[in-house]
């Protein structure tokens with residue numbers, strides 16, 4: 001199959017986990033009814049985004065309530081479900097920002113713990129230190145579908161070109177980043193970063209944000225979007241709650257790769273690309 005429909009659900013996240021789960025459930029159903037075969041949720045879709053909230057909302061993966069629901073919803077709707085991210089309570093009391101990925105049968109296909117933690121300080125604008133409470137993931141994560149191989153990152157991971165390049169090396173044709181850029185870096189970098197990752201690697205890139213909620217402790221930029229391998233934005237949300245769809249065309253991707261044959265022209269004798277650690281299933285399974 002050379003084409004498929006991806007849905008990006010830009011949820012308005014509240015302080016109520018129960019409401020967030022109910023809202024996600026309804027939107028996933030709506031996306032599946034609209035023909036989506038892969039459905040993606042935003043970063044921190046079951047909890048407000050902020051270091052003060054992570055310990056309170058954290059759950060084990062895959063044995064927590066949110067994982068159980070995601071598994072059910074992917075099975076009921078017969079979709080691949082990229083479960084945004086949630087605060088995960090991991091081993092030894094550690095917390096992670098984690099995306100789980102579910103098959104149309106409800107099986108866990110992978111689990112990505114955010115590799116690059118969001119620690120920035122822009123005076124007078126935004127200061128954020130995820131590393132105060134979160135630990136970083138140690139693996140990159142891909143999963144396979146009947147359509148193509150897909151690489152997963154979370155938000156700040158998008159800034160690291162090396163990670164996207166390794167996913168391309170591993171055969172990915174689409175990268176999905178649940179993310180929540182803010183009102184400072186969102187307008188400046190969100191779109192450009194995705195276009196850069198798409199053009200550098202000649203693949204599709206999709207990023208899914210929460211909707212902007214002005215009174216939230218962290219105000220997300222919104223603007224979930226997808227970019228094609230030519231760098232063109234093929235769908236983009238505004239800031240409010242919505243679902244946007246991208247029809248992914250792998251024949252088109254192949255054409256771009258043939259027209260501009262970067263892979264063949266790459267001077268591997270001049271720069272080294274290290275073999276990454278990739279997980280393709282639960283975090284404990286490393287290949």
Ligand SMILES: O=C(O)CCC(=O)C(=O)O
Pocket residue numbers: 043117118154155156157159179180181182185186189
């Ligand atoms: O990189 C940015 O500007 C925003 C990143 C972010 O919000 C995150 O990693 O959650």
